[in-house]
Amino acid sequence: MKILVCISHVPDTTSKINFTENDTKFDTNGVQFVINPYDEFVLTRAMWFKEKQGASVTVVNVGNATTEPTLRKALAIGADDAIRVNADATDGFSVAKEIAAVVNSGGYDLVLAGKESSDYNGQMVPGMIAGLTDFNFVNGCVGMEIDGTNATATREIDGGSETVSTSLPLVVGGQKGIVEESDLRIPNMRGIMMARKKPLNVIEPANSENTTSSQSFEKPAPKGAVKLVDADNVDELINLLHNEAKVI
């Protein structure tokens, strides 16, 4: 089985979010970049397939050279090789087109991606890859098994879960549950040493045209100070929620 894992390069979840150049760019000053948390879950799941069932695992990112440390980290976790499509990722649809081109030329059976990235939260790349390649598609996946070319997957639905049966070739948008947080792999020293020698191939983009463009960013409006209510006066809280906030 040939697995392709899509890796997004995102600000660490504790980063302060600021914008620069007249609010048109994300301010990367002092920001640590990491593997997208949603992608970490599917990368670990890919490692299990590799170890238990035999599979090759390639990681891919669409981005400029600054994303390479993140790809190296994925290699240190255990991926066999990496591909960087040398283009700025500014539009979900064109990112999906670039990855679909990699999928088509590489003959992958299974494409794993986090259901969203924690920076732009587009929640579109996995589905678009599936649409463009005509692979089967399971989104919001919280568990999966593969037997030969048959796959069983569980996905989250509002208020519960759904089990589906499907087959390879398959695209999966995954989230916590596909592996648990306690199962996530972190690179060890041996992995980091080995990652240095693993291939990281840079390929030029197919130059897909952007379907959307970012005009500007905004920060949420500053919030007024919290109104504190005395612990012995919950009547006042009920009054505020009823008459001022009008939520009860």
Next chain:
Amino acid sequence: MSVLVYASSTDGKFKKSAFEVVSYGKKVAEQLGTNIIALTINADEATELQNYGAETIVTVSNDQLSVFNAKSYASVIKQVAESKGANVVIIDSSIDGLYVSPLVAVALEAGYASNVVAAPSNTSPFTVKRKAFSNKGFNNTVINTENKVIGLAKNSYGVHESAASASVESFDATITESGVASTNIEKATGKVTIADADVVVSGGRGLKGPENWGMVEELADILGAATACSKPVSDLGWRPHSEHVGQTGKPVASNLYIAIGISGAIQHLAGVNASKVKVVINTDPEAPFFKAADYGIVGDAFDVVPQLISKLKEFKAQNS
């Protein structure tokens, strides 16, 4: 040129999000000077949508669509969009809405903006404001393509009544092979889900143990609320993972979010910040959640919550 809204239903019934997307679609159609068409799949009372501005209601009824299937549903939405000449398609941000939208975008070769929180600020270029950076920022996005797909964030535009009398027509859709078959659905019955709830009551490690959740559930019952919890609580196994809200858990966009004994780690706040009004009850006045909250009580949950329950019972008795 028209605006097509997909108004989703569950077991034939619309949820609030269906009325919200129709309300939003009505606004977008006005801005573009065009008409609004609402699409329903196996809905019982399609005409309800005329109360929110739908001018034409296209109904698809087909037993093969009785269980949601992303690929089949995307194909139906595409067929209706093409047959009606719609070039703006609006879909909600439910789990199924987010599943189907990217497939619709590919099928229509449309630029897709998800998590949109407001009516377009400009129609030429077509510009919408969307949530980004896990609720820590917004992005004004221009959709450059002629066909456009908009994913409307939950509880962002609101439900606006605007009575019209709609013409209802049925549409005979071709059902495509999907390759993904549903074999089992497990759903808690009779419980308000976090996704649908107007009010969410959430507990954290400050509650000291799973045996103390009785009061959280009682408070939720009185408010018709869903119960939720912080990440440490689900990691400790005090509550099921399905109740974990926050960045890697479920997102919350309720009208009222009550956090009891939750300090408010940045990852937790990222997941619940979209809620309109946040109330925090915590013993520690330095808890970061107080900076993000609208109302707060510094106090012991074991004193405050029982008081709140009894006072809310009185309040509900007087106001119902």
